[in-house]
Amino acid sequence: MENKQNKNDENQDSFDKLWNTFKSMRFAIILLLVITLASIFNLFANEFIVQTNGTAENARMIFDRTYGEPRATLLSFFQMYAPYRSWWYTSMLGLLTLSLLICVIDRTPIVWKKITKPHFIQDIDNYDKIKPHSLLKGSKQTFDDLIHILKSAGYRIRLSETDNVKHVHASRNLFSEFGPLIIHVGFILLIIGGAMIARGELRMHVQGLPGDLLAPDEHRWGFNVRVDDFQIEYNPLRKNQIIRIDDDSRIGKIVKENGDGTFDIEQYRPKEDYLSRVKAERLSNRIDTKMGRGRIDQGNISDYIATLTVIEDGKEIMTQRVEVNHPLRHRGYRFYQSSFNDQLVDSQGRWTTILEVRRDKGSVFIWAGILIVTLGLIMGLYFTPREIFAKCTLTEEQSTIHLAGRTTRNHSLLVRHFDKLLSKMEHTDEIRSS
Amino acid sequence: MERTDSILFGIAFYSYLTSFFLYILHIALKRQVLGKIATLIAAAGVLPHTVAFIFRWITQGHVPLANMYEYMGLMSWMVIIGLIIFIVRYRNPRIGVFIVPIAIILMVTASLLPSEVNKQLMPALQSTWLAIHVSMAALGSGAFLIAFSAGALYLLASEMENQPKNSKSLSKPEWNLFAVFWIGTPLLVMFILTLTGILPESMADTRNLHLLGSQGHAITLFTFGDPSNPLHWGRQAIGLGIGMIFGAIGWPITRKKLKIPDTGRAQRIFMSLCLALLISAIMVGFMIKSGWIQLTPRSYLKIFEFFGPVLFFSWFLTPLFFAVTNVSSKRWLGKIGVERSVLEEIAYSAVLIGYPLYTVGALFAGAIWAEQAWGTWWSWDPKEVGALIIWLFYTLFLHARYQKQWKGDRAAMLLVFGMMMVFISFFGNYFFGGLHSFEVT
Numbered sequence: 001m002e003n004k005q006n007k008n009d010e011n012q013d014s015f016d017k018l019w020n021t022f023k024s025m026r027f028a029i030i031l032l033l034v035i036t037l038a039s040i041f042n043l044f045a046n047e048f049i050v051q052t053n054g055t056a057e058n059a060r061m062i063f064d065r066t067y068g069e070p071r072a073t074l075l076s077f078f079q080m081y082a083p084y085r086s087w088w089y090t091s092m093l094g095l096l097t098l099s100l101l102i103c104v105i106d107r108t109p110i111v112w113k114k115i116t117k118p119h120f121i122q123d124i125d126n127y128d129k130i131k132p133h134s135l136l137k138g139s140k141q142t143f144d145d146l147i148h149i150l151k152s153a154g155y156r157i158r159l160s161e162t163d164n165v166k167h168v169h170a171s172r173n174l175f176s177e178f179g180p181l182i183i184h185v186g187f188i189l190l191i192i193g194g195a196m197i198a199r200g201e202l203r204m205h206v207q208g209l210p211g212d213l214l215a216p217d218e219h220r221w222g223f224n225v226r227v228d229d230f231q232i233e234y235n236p237l238r239k240n241q242i243i244r245i246d247d248d249s250r251i252g253k254i255v256k257e258n259g260d261g262t263f264d265i266e267q268y269r270p271k272e273d274y275l276s277r278v279k280a281e282r283l284s285n286r287i288d289t290k291m292g293r294g295r296i297d298q299g300n301i302s303d304y305i306a307t308l309t310v311i312e313d314g315k316e317i318m319t320q321r322v323e324v325n326h327p328l329r330h331r332g333y334r335f336y337q338s339s340f341n342d343q344l345v346d347s348q349g350r351w352t353t354i355l356e357v358r359r360d361k362g363s364v365f366i367w368a369g370i371l372i373v374t375l376g377l378i379m380g381l382y383f384t385p386r387e388i389f390a391k392c393t394l395t396e397e398q399s400t401i402h403l404a405g406r407t408t409r410n411h412s413l414l415v416r417h418f419d420k421l422l423s424k425m426e427h428t429d430e431i432r433s434s
Numbered sequence: 435m436e437r438t439d440s441i442l443f444g445i446a447f448y449s450y451l452t453s454f455f456l457y458i459l460h461i462a463l464k465r466q467v468l469g470k471i472a473t474l475i476a477a478a479g480v481l482p483h484t485v486a487f488i489f490r491w492i493t494q495g496h497v498p499l500a501n502m503y504e505y506m507g508l509m510s511w512m513v514i515i516g517l518i519i520f521i522v523r524y525r526n527p528r529i530g531v532f533i534v535p536i537a538i539i540l541m542v543t544a545s546l547l548p549s550e551v552n553k554q555l556m557p558a559l560q561s562t563w564l565a566i567h568v569s570m571a572a573l574g575s576g577a578f579l580i581a582f583s584a585g586a587l588y589l590l591a592s593e594m595e596n597q598p599k600n601s602k603s604l605s606k607p608e609w610n611l612f613a614v615f616w617i618g619t620p621l622l623v624m625f626i627l628t629l630t631g632i633l634p635e636s637m638a639d640t641r642n643l644h645l646l647g648s649q650g651h652a653i654t655l656f657t658f659g660d661p662s663n664p665l666h667w668g669r670q671a672i673g674l675g676i677g678m679i680f681g682a683i684g685w686p687i688t689r690k691k692l693k694i695p696d697t698g699r700a701q702r703i704f705m706s707l708c709l710a711l712l713i714s715a716i717m718v719g720f721m722i723k724s725g726w727i728q729l730t731p732r733s734y735l736k737i738f739e740f741f742g743p744v745l746f747f748s749w750f751l752t753p754l755f756f757a758v759t760n761v762s763s764k765r766w767l768g769k770i771g772v773e774r775s776v777l778e779e780i781a782y783s784a785v786l787i788g789y790p791l792y793t794v795g796a797l798f799a800g801a802i803w804a805e806q807a808w809g810t811w812w813s814w815d816p817k818e819v820g821a822l823i824i825w826l827f828y829t830l831f832l833h834a835r836y837q838k839q840w841k842g843d844r845a846a847m848l849l850v851f852g853m854m855m856v857f858i859s860f861f862g863n864y865f866f867g868g869l870h871s872f873e874v875t
Contacts, residue, residue, distance in 0.1 A: 029833050029840075036826040043819045084814045194812065203809075303557050324557035325807050336809045358809045366811055370798045377790035409786070410779055413523065 022099050023106040031099060035092050042083040052081045085198070097191045100184045107181055115174050118158035120167035121389045124402055130389075131411075132418040133404040138429060142399050143392045145428045149421060150388060168390035179380015186373030193365025202359040205338065209346045213311075214355065222331060228307040228319065230353040232340065304337045306353040322355070334358045384410055386417070439493070440549060442486035443507065447541045449479030450514065450534055457531040461771065469527030476534060477518055483511050493551055499568035500552060500559055502860070506544035508569060512576025513537040516787065520580075520780055528772050529584075529780065536583050543716055563803035570795020571821070575856050577788025578828065578849075584781035585849030588842075591774050607692070615685045616753060620677025675745050678707065678752070706755035707748065712857055714747035778842070781849055782835065789828050796821040820859030827852045 021027050050066045052059040059081030063072035079086035127133045136142060143166060147157060155170035206214040208227040215224040309319045310330050322328045328335040334357070341352040384407060391402045403422075407414045456472035459465070487507065490498035498504045517533040555564075721743065800821070801811040812818060831848045834840035840848075 025833055025836055029830060029837065032826055032830040032833065036823055036830065039819055039823050039826065043816060043823070046816070084819075197811065301557060303560070325561040325563075325803075327806060327809065334809060336807075338809075356809055363805075363811075366801070370802070374790075374794050374798065377793060381786045381790050410783060412776055412779055 019102065019106075022102040028099050028103070031092070031096055035096060038089055038092060042089065045080060045083050049075065049080050054082045056081070093191060097188060100188050100191075104181055104184050104188070111177050111181060115177060118160070118169040119387075119389075120160050120169055121391065121404065122167070124391065127389070127391070127402040127404045130404040130406055132415045133402070134418070134422055136401040136403060136422075136425065138399055138401070138425075139432075140394065140397070140399055141432065142401060142425070142429065143394075145425060146390060146392075146401060146403075149424050149428070153421065155388065164394045166390075166392040166394070168388070168392070170388040170390070172386045173383040174385050174387070176380055176383040176385045179376045179378075179383075182376030183373050183380060184376075186369045186371075186376055188369075189365045189372060190369035193362035193369055196362030196365065197360045200361065202357070204357050205354055206357055207341060207344075207352050207354040209344060209352050210348075210350050211346070214308075214357075221333065223310055223312040223317070225328075225330075225335065226309045226311055227353060228309055230304075230306045230340070230350050232301055232351070233303045233305065234301055304340065304353070306337050306355065308335060308355075332359050384408075384413075386414060388418075388421075439486040439490040439551075440545075442482040442489065443541070443545070446479040446481075446483035446486065447538070447545075449475050449482075450537050450541070453479070453530065454534040454538060457527065457534060461528055461531060469530075472530055473518070473521055473527050476514055476530065480511070480514055480518075483507075483514070487511070490551065496555055496560070497565040497569070499564060499572070500555055501548070503544050503549040505568060505572050505860075506540050508572040509576040509579065510537040510540035510544065512573045513540065513579055516577055516580045516784060519787075520783070523783075524776060524780070526772060526776070529776075532583050532587050533580055536579050540579075558807050561803060561807065563799055563806065567795055567799040567803055570791045570799060572795075574788040574790075574792030574795055575860075577784045577791065578824075578852060578856055581781045581784035581788065581849050582853035584777045584784065585846035587772075588774055588777040588781065588846040589850070591777065607689075611685050611689060612753070615681040615688070616677065616749075619680045619684075620749060623676045678745065678749065681707075681752075706752045709755050710748035710751035711744065712854060714744045714751060715857055717747055718743045778846075781846065785828055785831060785849070789832065792821075792828070793825060797825055817859065820855075824852065824855045824859055827855055 050062055052062045056076065056079070060072065060076050063075050063081075066072075067075065075081070078088060083089060121127060121130075127135075136146075138145075147168070150157060150168075150170045153172075155172050156174070158169045158171075160167040204216075206216065208214050210227050210229050212227050213224050214227065215221045218224045303323050305321055305323045307319065308322050308328050310317045310328070318330075320328050322335055322337050324337055327337075336356040336358070337353065338356040339354040341354060344352040387406045389404045389406070393400045403418075405414050405418045453472040453476035456468050456475065460468035460472055487498060490504070499508065513533060513536050517530055517537075520529055520533070521527050800818070804813065805811050827848070831845060831852065834848060835845055
């Protein structure tokens with residue numbers, strides 16, 4: 001029985017230890033540093049390690065072929081084919097989430113207490129320990145003046161009065177202390193949302209000519225989508241533009257616009273060196289070409305526009321132009337204009353559009369996280385909390401006031417502000433005495 | 435007509451330059467009026483700077499934030515706005531003397547980048563989020579640069595305080611350390627790598643693609659006379675890199691071990707190294723941009739082609755900067771007359787201003803835009819990871835400041851590192867590729 005109790009205590013003890021580790025700032029700092037370094041490492045690793053299609057089997061095969069047995073095992077173990085999704089990187093993010101969560105649980109009551117409950121400094125010696133601090137002596141009126149001045153400076157005043165001693169806790173922007181906690185909550189949501197998307201996202205490509213229906217399984221989607229039209233818009237040709245001529249066997253650069261719809265073009269023949277380093281040979285003959293003969297490079301496309309109509313139970317619900325940056329959203333499904341196929345052409349010469357369909361359950365968390373973090377950032381970083389403490393001791397005709405100010409940042413500005421308050425006090429005193 | 439914006443940009447540049455000299459005079463002659471005039475001129479320069487931005491916006495028909503020239507232009511604008519905020523806040527125009535140069539360097543750098551007016555945007559860039567995402571990221575980075583500037587000065591000033599009076603510039607044992615760590619180690623590593631034939635041998639080829647413009651063989655210096663001969667930057671990069679790590683870390687440690695009297699120069703070596711790396715990175719960025727160095731497309735060793743020359747240049751530049759700060763800084767640093775506590779406050783406030791802008795702009799607006807354009811919030815694209823690294827770093831800074839032992843020098847060092855990350859991410863387009871390299875392809 002006793003033994004069990006001991007064991008429980010031990011468990012409790014180690015739990016406390018773990019909890020204290022996780023809530024400590026030191027742990028958070030080390031974790032952030034490690035994640036930063038790991039991200040830098042991954043950034044470079046992605047450049048150096050041979051490309052795979054991201055699946056374990058394929059990666060193993062390619063690693064074996066490229067690096068040989070021992071190194072391939074090591075790389076596969078650390079899942080270096082997809083380093084950002086590897087177990088070690090994600091578990092670090094998991095630890096970070098845990099640390100965020102514990103921090104929020106641990107700090108919320110403390111910060112709540114700090115904001116809601118007034119804090120009075122009782123001991124006079126403590127005033128001297130805070131910078132800036134000051135000692136005022138004046139008439140009985142002086143205390144009321146102080147309260148008045150603090151109020152007009154936008155301070156929230158909280159008082160505690162006993163016989164001859166009055167304590168003041170004046171505060172401004174104290175809500176700002178909640179900022180960091182709100183940011184932490186927001187990031188927990190962001191990580192949860194990200195994890196949900198990474199785990200269970202529907203992602204597929206559908207393609208269709210104008211007139212085609214897109215849904216492979218209408219029952220599962222609950223609706224269908226029809227392609228009405230697909231167009232590609234081009235920017236007008238201009239000087240220095242690169243175009244591909246005769247099925248990419250030559251590259252042309254426009255050097256002059258002739259004004260009659262023709263252009264002077266310098267041609268180059270690309271010669272494949274190795275990999276994809278292109279050595280171009282200059283032909284430098286002037287030719288006239290129309291847009292039809294040369295193929296315009298990707299960079300000159302101004303937009304891809306697919307017109308889609310959503311059909312539910314045989315009824316047309318809505319028609320929308322889907323272009324880059326403007327997806328169609330319906331019932332949690334999102335349709336993105338992703339690519340095209342110029343081999344499948346309809347009777348009017350229109351190409352096939354390729355759309356990407358996505359659906360996930362985490363996006364709500366991402367939106368919530370973004371909004372909450374933004375709110376927290378504005379609250380926490382763009383407002384500076386300031387506190388002024390005072391203790392007023394009244395004797396027969398006189399009052400002695402100890403004053404001190406405290407802030408978490410921009411200390412020299414507080415010092416100036418404090419001096420300003422003091423000079424205001426003197427000023428009111430002078431007016432009264434005169 | 436199209437170049438009106440660059441004329442306005444020039445006017446802004448010269449007003450900042452004038453204000454910089456006036457700040458120096460203000461400090462040297464101790465005339466309050468000069469400080470006020472300098473601030474007024476700097477503030478006046480913001481007007482043509484803003485008009486240039488608006489003018490470019492109107493001529494292009496889209497927000498002028500689609501290339502690096504425009505990005506740097508906005509960053510420098512933010513630096514000056516930040517300067518004005520801090521001068522009003524601290525009522526000390528002297529801080530202009532170390533913040534204005536940042537804007538000047540940015541503008542010089544920007545003016546070297548291609549600045550053609552580009553009326554056509556590729557489909558993915560045609561979005562309102564372009565304005566939000568890029569402008570906020572640029573403004574945030576601008577604020578981080580102010581933080582860096584204050585942090586760097588803090589480091590230099592902190593060394594000043596520790597340094598005994600009348601110390602000689604460098605003692606003989608220190609020269610020996612320099613020879614061992616800065617010259618010996620890199621050369622040795624390079625020599626061993628060459629002897630053992632350990633690759634990578636990556637090629638920083640001179641340009642041979644006539645298509646994109648002039649052909650310059652000005653890089654003969656690095657190809658040892660034969661422009662067609664690819665140079666093995668990989669070995670140099672590894673050799674110099676290891677050498678410099680040894681130099682920056684081993685030098686002060688060994689000095690302590692051997693009990694060579696501490697003249698407190700560790701931070702200065704560190705500062706010089708960072709400055710040298712930064713300037714070399716910018717230089718190499720231009721060399722790549724102007725075609726002097728050509729990166730092998732899609733080569734996984736491409737990074738060496740960037741960092742090889744960067745390390746090569748900084749190997750030369752670090753001792754140079756070290757020598758320059760050694761000779762000159764002592765006198766003028768003492769005269770600047772900005773307290774260290776104020777420097778720390780400015781650095782911290784600048785991060786507080788920049789951090790929300792960067793988080794919301796670079797990360798959130800970018801994610802929202804990516805969701806609209808590509809259907810995915812986050813795709814671990816190199817530039818995204820770069821932004822994440824910067825963000826993690828400044829998050830680290832904000833947390834570290836709550837810890838006593840991290841205040842002061844260490845926090846300032848974090849800011850210097852942070853600024854390097856900002857620039858690596860900025861120039862990352864040149865060597866990482868990925869979804870954000872719209873310009874380079």
